Amino acid sequence: MLTSEFDYSLPADRIAQVPIEPRDSARLLDTRDLTDHRFRDLPELLEPGDLVVVNRTRVRAARLIGRKLMSGGRVEALLLGRVTGTLWRAILKPARRLRPGEEIAFGAISATIVEGPVDGVAVLDLWSADDVETAITAAGQVPLPPYIKTELADSERYQTIFAKEVGSAAAPTAALHFTEDVVGRLQERGIDLVEIELRIGLDTFRPISSPTIEQHQIHSEEFFVPDSTQAKIDACQGRVVAVGTTVVRALESQSDGGSTDLFITPGFRFRVVDLLVTNFHLPRTTLLVLLVAFMGDGWRNAYEVALNRGYRFASFGDAMLAELQADHA
Template sequence: MKVELFDFHLPEELIAQVPLKERDASRLMVLHKETGELQHKSFKSVIDYFHSGDCLVLNNTRVMPARLFGMKEDTGASIEILLLKQQEADVWETLVKPAKRVKEGTVITFGSGILKATCVGTSEHGGRLLQFDYDGIFYEVLDSLGEMPLPPYIKEQLDDRERYQTVFSREIGSAAAPTAGLHFTEEILDQLKEKGVHIGFITLHVGLGTFRPVSAETVEEHDMHAEFYQVSEGTASLLNEVRSRGGRIISVGTTSTRTLETIASKNEGQYVAESGWTNIFIYPGYEFKGIDGMITNFHLPKSSLIMLVSALASREYVMNAYTAAVKEKYRFFSFGDAMLII
């Protein structure tokens, strides 16, 4: 299947650069996956599409302030790093700019020396493995020195860090936000509960691979990035109970979807408590086993994310929806509007 089939023209002015003043003020496009029918709503009306007994599944990962600015200890040259993945104890896989200045043994200092990093090797993808040295708790030091790693298509500064976190974020570890969850407020979650909708939480730590366009000519040639996930006994039991009673599982975001499909695919449609790494690649032709619908944002052309969405509602219906989104001037990507596929 040609990757070009998932391309579309996106005017640059539709890429949302800042979040709206209110999280739930975004628009909502509803795509009915069996018919292709589209409805244009406000996000607050998402409650109307849930039934008592359904389950909404949210990714409770929390974004690290993973971008650090330091200098080489020997020369004073400026170095920017981005934390990607913890390998062991205080060793992290990172992206470094400029990478050519950082070789094995290079020492980088941050914040007048309260944090130091020594390059101890190179990762398989060309990043640098850095061993950090500090006093106290690493995440507290990181919180005082780091900046939020906003996606490359966002050029504006973010005034409030919490606007790149969901209101239910708990488990720190992501290099990017699960952005479909950014629309939810405590009030909307409370209204869903009052309607009889169950709320379940999973954790998938989002990596930067989520922003990477598919560079292969065919979908089948794409090498999918791996991300860490975790599902608790409580969530697995809840999901199995909802399914047994005929309720629908509605995931929030491609991250929740990939987690649930990874587990359900391995367990004959059942949910189990487990953790691990998933590189599941979902594209048209895939048979869903873990979800019945999903809430998602509008994605990059030719990305693995638009392919996943097209697997749930068919490529024809999704590309038609994206044409309508451009025409109706929906806001795209991380701080943009939402789509509900049911």
């Protein structure tokens, strides 16, 4: 399929730059009948016996600012994840004059370039007197998506209330709207909530640059589906409600964990997920392709309605509730 089929006109001022307060006051478009709601209304839009699944991943404070030991030149690193042991993959800026063997100090963290940079990506050997993850948390900043230009006053606002396991380069943003009150009212209606973990990489922000989606290679991401979660899914008498595209990818990978490079495109047969809660995605992204695969051609009308009604788009934007099209199951 042509990548241009997943394009639409999105004015820059419709990309939300700050999160709305309180979290559950974000708007929610029910695409089944195109009615407007607030996210706090989600429990009433679902039915007793439904099962809500969220991603419990936590965004790593992966943006490090440091200095080259030899010249004192400034270097910014964005950690993409651990390769093995003390080795980490990172995007370095500026990368043009960096070479293997170069040493960089990021506060209490010492780094040596082992490989690269190639296209800005290098492998670093990190060392700290303390645990490296602890040192990263102390020295680093939570990275925001490249289309958000406003600094957050509180970095916890880019974490969900479910965030536990550190490891992602981005937040599972559909779950940013949840509050303890919403969770409590789901339970009161007989709607259970369970967790999975998928460690989100920066590929989630990368537009599809190839002429066709078949030519695009999606990066693999680590995920884990606890036995207790799988048991609840297997026993579910209602609908499985995925909160975010990361949950869809984890559940539809049909495994209890490992690494997934599943690229869900139109024609994919969904076996687990019945309803999807998600934000409004940018044009020409794998996230939008997944949505189209899930809800079919109705996505374009839903997005047009959202734009006409003033909904906010992207990570800090509003949400939508979509139903799996019958012929996609």
